[in-house]
Structure formats: C-alpha cells, structure tokens
Amino acid sequence: MTQNAAPALEAFIARSAGQGAVLAETGLPTRRVEAWRYTPLRSIADTAWQKAAPLTTETVTALLARLVLPETGARVVYGNGQLMDALSALPEAVRQALENVSPLKGLFSATLNTALGERGLDICVPAGTDAGLLTLVSLSDGQDVSTHLQHRIVLEDGASLTLYDVSAGEGRYIANPRFDIVVGKGATLRHVKVQRESLTGTHLAIVSADVAERGEYDSFTLNQGSSLARHEAVVTLGAPHAMAHVNGVQIVDGQRLNDLTSMIHHAAPDGSSRQTVKTVLSDAGQGVFQGKILVDRVAQKTDGYQMNQALLLSERAQINSKPELEIYADDVKCSHGATVGALDDEQLFYLRSRGIPEAEARDILVRAFLIDALDLVADEGLRDLLLRSMTS
Amino acid sequence: MSDFLKIQGLQARIDADGTPKDILKGLDLEVPKGEIHAIMGPNGSGKSTLSYVLAGRDDYEVTGGSATFKGQDLLALEPEERAALGLFLAFQSPVELPGVNNANFLRTAVNAVRRARGEAELDAVAFLKAVRAETKHLSMSDDMLKRAVNVGFSGGEKKRNEVLQMRLLQPSFAILDETDSGLDIDALRIVAEGVNSLRSPDFSALVITHHQRLLDYIVPDRVHVMAHGRIIHSGGPDIAKTLEKQGYTQFLEAAA
Numbered sequence: 001m002t003q004n005a006a007p008a009l010e011a012f013i014a015r016s017a018g019q020g021a022v023l024a025e026t027g028l029p030t031r032r033v034e035a036w037r038y039t040p041l042r043s044i045a046d047t048a049w050q051k052a053a054p055l056t057t058e059t060v061t062a063l064l065a066r067l068v069l070p071e072t073g074a075r076v077v078y079g080n081g082q083l084m085d086a087l088s089a090l091p092e093a094v095r096q097a098l099e100n101v102s103p104l105k106g107l108f109s110a111t112l113n114t115a116l117g118e119r120g121l122d123i124c125v126p127a128g129t130d131a132g133l134l135t136l137v138s139l140s141d142g143q144d145v146s147t148h149l150q151h152r153i154v155l156e157d158g159a160s161l162t163l164y165d166v167s168a169g170e171g172r173y174i175a176n177p178r179f180d181i182v183v184g185k186g187a188t189l190r191h192v193k194v195q196r197e198s199l200t201g202t203h204l205a206i207v208s209a210d211v212a213e214r215g216e217y218d219s220f221t222l223n224q225g226s227s228l229a230r231h232e233a234v235v236t237l238g239a240p241h242a243m244a245h246v247n248g249v250q251i252v253d254g255q256r257l258n259d260l261t262s263m264i265h266h267a268a269p270d271g272s273s274r275q276t277v278k279t280v281l282s283d284a285g286q287g288v289f290q291g292k293i294l295v296d297r298v299a300q301k302t303d304g305y306q307m308n309q310a311l312l313l314s315e316r317a318q319i320n321s322k323p324e325l326e327i328y329a330d331d332v333k334c335s336h337g338a339t340v341g342a343l344d345d346e347q348l349f350y351l352r353s354r355g356i357p358e359a360e361a362r363d364i365l366v367r368a369f370l371i372d373a374l375d376l377v378a379d380e381g382l383r384d385l386l387l388r389s390m391t392s
Numbered sequence: 393m394s395d396f397l398k399i400q401g402l403q404a405r406i407d408a409d410g411t412p413k414d415i416l417k418g419l420d421l422e423v424p425k426g427e428i429h430a431i432m433g434p435n436g437s438g439k440s441t442l443s444y445v446l447a448g449r450d451d452y453e454v455t456g457g458s459a460t461f462k463g464q465d466l467l468a469l470e471p472e473e474r475a476a477l478g479l480f481l482a483f484q485s486p487v488e489l490p491g492v493n494n495a496n497f498l499r500t501a502v503n504a505v506r507r508a509r510g511e512a513e514l515d516a517v518a519f520l521k522a523v524r525a526e527t528k529h530l531s532m533s534d535d536m537l538k539r540a541v542n543v544g545f546s547g548g549e550k551k552r553n554e555v556l557q558m559r560l561l562q563p564s565f566a567i568l569d570e571t572d573s574g575l576d577i578d579a580l581r582i583v584a585e586g587v588n589s590l591r592s593p594d595f596s597a598l599v600i601t602h603h604q605r606l607l608d609y610i611v612p613d614r615v616h617v618m619a620h621g622r623i624i625h626s627g628g629p630d631i632a633k634t635l636e637k638q639g640y641t642q643f644l645e646a647a648a
Contacts, residue, residue, distance in 0.1 A: 350486070352475075353448070353471045353475060355504040356501055357470075364497070364500065365492075368489060
C-alpha cells in the first residue's frame with residue numbers, strides 16, 4: 001500500500017471541509033520528500049484518525065495536575081481541541097485578532113492543519129501594551145484521534161507577550177497545532193514551548209512568524225515527549241532590524257524520534273537571527289535537526305548564527321543534522337557549526353573520583369551540555385520551570 | 393596495623409592504538425597509616441598510571457597483583473566507592489567541566505561522600521560556611537566558586553581548587569600526582585601546604601613527583617624510586633637529595 005492510499009489520509013480527507021483535494025494531492029509525505037527524509041510518517045499512516053471527543057473538566061484537571069506550570073499570569077486550556085472555558089482566562093490586555101494571516105503552502109503540517117483546523121487562540125496585543133505571561137496548555141486524551149488547533153497571535157507595534165506553550169496528553173493521538181504569529185514594529189514575543197506529549201502520541205507543530213521592523217520573535221522549544229514529534233518554525237524577518245531566536249533542546253530516549261526543523265528567512269536588511277539547538281539522545285532515540293537560513297539579496301548586513309550540537313549517550317542512538325545556509329546577499333555575517341559527541345570519559349572519571357556516583361555524574365554532564373541553550377531563556381522563572389519540567 | 397595501603401605485584405596495561413602496552417610490571421608498595429611517602433622516577437616509569445589505577449580509571453587494565461586499602465580490595469571498587477572509603481587523587485591536570493558550577497560541584501561531591509560514609513548531608517548554608525572557611529585559608533576568591541569547574545583557571549588556581557576539594561572531602565589517603573607538571577613555586581607551596589595541613593596520625597599521602605623541589609616543602613617519611621613499572625629502591629628522605637645530585641642512573645644500574 002502506498003501512503004497515498006493510507007487509511008490515515010482517507011480519514012483526514014473525509015473529515016476535511018472542502019480541503020480534501022489539497023490533501024489528496026499532497027498525500028502523506030514519504031521519505032522521498034526531502035523535508036521528511038529523516039522523519040518518516042509511517043507510524044501514523046495505517047490509522048484512520050478520528051476527531052477527538054470533548055474532554056470533561058475532571059479529565060483535564062487530572063492531566064493538568066501532572067504538569068509543571070507557571071503559577072502566575074493568565075492561562076488558557078484546550079482539551080482535545082476545545083477551549084475549556086471554566087479553566088481559561090485571557091490576559092486582560094488582549095482582544096480578538098482581526099488581521100488575516102497568510103496561509104503557508106507546501107508544508108505538510110500546515111496543510112493538514114488547514115484542512116482540519118479547529119479554532120484556537122485568536123488574540124491581539126494592542127500597540128504599546130505588555131500583556132505579561134500567558135500559559136497555553138493543549139491537552140489530548142484518546143485513542144486514534146487527532147486535534148488541529150489553529151492559533152493566531154498578533155502583536156501590534158511596541159506590544160509584548162510571553163507565551164508559555166505546553167502540549168501534553170494521554171493515549172495515542174496526533175496533536176497538530178499551528179501558530180500564525182505577527183510581531184509588529186518594535187514588538188517582542190517570547191515563545192517558550194514545552195512538548196511533553198504522551199509517549200505514544202505524535203506531535204506535528206507548525207509555527208509561522210512574521211517579524212516587522214525592530215520586532216523580535218524569541219523562541220525556545222523543549223522537545224521531550226511523543227513517539228514522533230516535529231516542531232517546525234518558519235520565521236520571516238521582513239523589515240529592517242528584525243530579530244529571531246529559534247533555540248531548543250531535545251531529549252530523546254526509548255525508540256522515539258524528535259525533530260526540530262526551522263527556516264529563518266532574512267528578507268530585509270540589518271536583521272539578525274540566533275539559533276542554538278542541543279539534542280541529547282539515549283537508548284535507540286533518534287534526533288533530527290534541520291535548520292535553514294535563507295538570506296535574500298536585499299538582506300544586506302544580515303547577522304546570522306546557528307549552532308547545533310548532539311550528545312549521544314548510547315551506541316544505538318542516532319542524530320540526523322542538516323544545517324543549510326542559502327545566502328544571496330554579499331555583505332552578511334553568517335556562521336554556523338555542528339558537533340556530535342559522547343560524554344567525555346575524563347570528565348566522568350573526574351566527577352566519580354570525587355565520590356559522585358556514576359548516574360549522578362552523567363546527569364551533571366548532560367545538564368552542563370544543555371545549559372548554554374537553556375540559559376538563552378532570559379526569564380529566570382521560566383528557565384526554572386523548564387528545568388523542573390525536564391526532570392519531571 | 394600495617395594494612396593501610398598495600399600493593400603487591402601489581403601489573404597493569406593500557407590499550408595503545410589497538411596493542412596492549414604493559415606499564416606496571418609487578419609493583420610492590422606499602423604506605424602505613426599516618427605516613428607520607430614519595431615516589432620519584434624518570435619519565436615513562438609508570439608513576440601516573442599507578443595513580444590512575446589506584447583511583448579507578450577504567451582505561452587501564454589490571455592484569456595481575458593486588459591492591460588493598462583499609463583491608464578492602466581496592467581494585468574491585470568503583471571510583472566513587474574508593475573516594476567514599478577515603479582515597480583522593482589530586483590530578484596532575486585537573487579536568488575542566490564547562491557548564492558545571494564549581495560551588496555546586498563541590499557541594500555535590502561533599503554530600504555524595506558524606507552520604508556514602510553515613511554522615512548527614514550539608515545544607516546550602518552549612519556548606520557555604522564550610523567552603524568559605526577553606527577558600528579564605530587558601531586565599532581563593534569567591535569568584536572561583538561561581539565559575540565553571542577549572543574553566544579558565546590559571547595553573548595555580550587549578551591546584552588551589554584541587555587542594556580545596558581535598559580539604560573538603562577529608563580523605564585518609566591522598567595521592568598527589570605532580571609528575572612533570574612544571575609547577576611554579578607558588579603552586580608547589582599551595583600543594584605542599586594543603587598536604588601538610590592534613591598531616592595527622594590518621595592521614596597518609598603518596599606524593600608522586602619528578603622533582604626533588606616539592607619534597608623540600610613536603611618532607612616524606614619514605615621515598616621510593618620507580619622505573620620500568622616497578623619500585624626499584626626505597627629509603628629515607630635522603631634519597632631525594634641523592635637523586636637530585638646524581639640522577640637515576642645508579643638506581644637503574646643497581647636494579648638491572
């Protein structure tokens with residue numbers, strides 16, 4: 001059976017309202033599709049994924065209790081793609097978004113979300129307003145079900161917002177969220193994401209962020225759960241002096257696969273982008289990093305930096321790393337680097353010779369490997385939450 | 393009570409690019425409780441290997457002989473168990489640990505050892521008090537506690553940090569591997585004072601050195617001459633002076 005005749009695709013087409021043709025044409029990407037070469041979707045192809053049933057407040061409350069979440073700020077909770085009104089409140093400063101956001105073409109996670117989309121956050125932070133911290137919790141619970149939340153977040157000029165974005169759940173499901181983000185002039189969105197889906201879940205997230213002049217999209221993604229997870233970010237720096245941070249940590253064990261894919265598009269002069277991604281792999285875990293930086297001819301004086309590093313704790317673990325720089329401007333500063341390594345025996349021996357048991361010594365070195373990526377989360381409180389979440 | 397540290401016929405080798413290379417070839421050595429011994433020997437005699445084998449580094453393969461410490465089979469223990477039992481190795485080249493905060497490292501080590509010895513762990517306040525007392529004694533800045541372990545430390549600072557660890561972990565037997573490390577006088581003094589300050593009937597040390605200089609500061613009870621993976625001569629502290637004047641030749645010839 002080809003993946004185009006797969007039960008998954010048929011079920012998606014049947015559920016989609018008027019988008020069946022697009023889905024049928026796209027099909028489920030096979031490994032022959034370059035963007036999905038290292039992240040095969042075979043594991044989802046044979047299931048006829050159904051729309052997830054609404055969750056009770058009790059179920060959602062029980063799932064929430066397992067998570068490490070901020071205790072301050074506003075919180076919005078979705079259960080199986082539906083807003084949990086009783087558990088949700090938006091920050092006072094935000095209002096409904098009205099802007100239309102352009103759809104992404106040619107990216108499977110986006111196509112699937114467009115076809116099956118469920119209304120998610122739809123917010124606008126007014127000009128010059130700091131909306132503080134908003135925690136977004138997306139929970140899934142079910143067997144062979146899928147959710148496809150569509151979030152729109154617009155920051156007007158000079159606005160700011162910190163979004164703590166947590167995905168988790170129980171059972172076998174696909175969570176396929178999409179974020180359409182607009183960062184206005186001089187506005188700042190800090191997007192800290194924690195992906196801790198069920199170990200039998202699949203997570204296919206797509207973020208599209210357009211950043212205006214002197215605006216900043218500052219993101220950090222912790223990819224730690226799911227049987228298969230891809231977090232994909234497409235950031236466009238479309239006006240001068242725009243800035244993007246697309247950082248992340250992936251922690252992969254068992255037979256799981258976590259993938260961080262990004263495209264940072266410098267489409268205007270004087271932009272800067274920073275990316276540090278660290279992946280720790282144990283057992284037969286697989287990690288994928290695909291990081292493209294595209295610098296248009298007009299994007300002179302672009303300042304780009306990309307570093308991705310993997311730590312292999314097992315001989316069966318695997319990392320596929322694909323940095324890609326495509327530069328058409330001639331006056332730019334772009335550097336990138338990639339390393340793959342194991343724990344250093346000398347460092348391990350040094351710690352153990354001081355009485356520190358081997359397992360604890362390994363933990364210390366793994367954390368040391370991750371620390372310079374984690375330190376890029378400027379907010380100390382959120383950094384602590386991330387650390388606690390990582391070890392919970 | 394002579395069974396403090398006892399090494400008999402110890403043989404060890406290392407894998408050198410696929411071919412095993414014998415380094416220790418039947419080494420005998422005893423260090424009684426409360427004594428400080430020195431090992432001197434030319435380059436390549438196996439001095440550093442001895443220190444690593446005793447501390448438990450697993451890239452050396454022990455192929456024969458035995459080493460007991462306080463009556464226990466030292467070679468059967470994990471490195472952390474040896475540390476808990478009271479053995480401490482001051483590294484010739486202390487390892488840098490980027491991303492590991494020095495104060496956190498020290499506290500983790502102290503509490504791991506205390507836990508293993510059945511003592512109560514130190515809380516943050518008690519630890520800070522203990523460490524401050526030591527850093528003051530060693531003229532170390534607080535800044536060194538905030539930095540990553542040994543990263544960007546000068547040679548002297550690394551030695552101070554080793555001595556700080558030694559004093560905090562309170563070993564009953566310390567091995568100081570100073571071979572060929574080109575220590576300046578300041579660093580020598582730091583190490584020497586660190587050892588001398590611990591001198592007591594319950595503390596022993598094995599000072600491994602290439603130079604007689606260090607032994608001006610730490611006066612050993614006994615000196616052993618090591619060559620070709622064995623102890624070839626043992627005697628009083630005067631041997632060090634003889635070596636300084638006449639070199640190793642006479643000992644090597646006598647042993648041949």
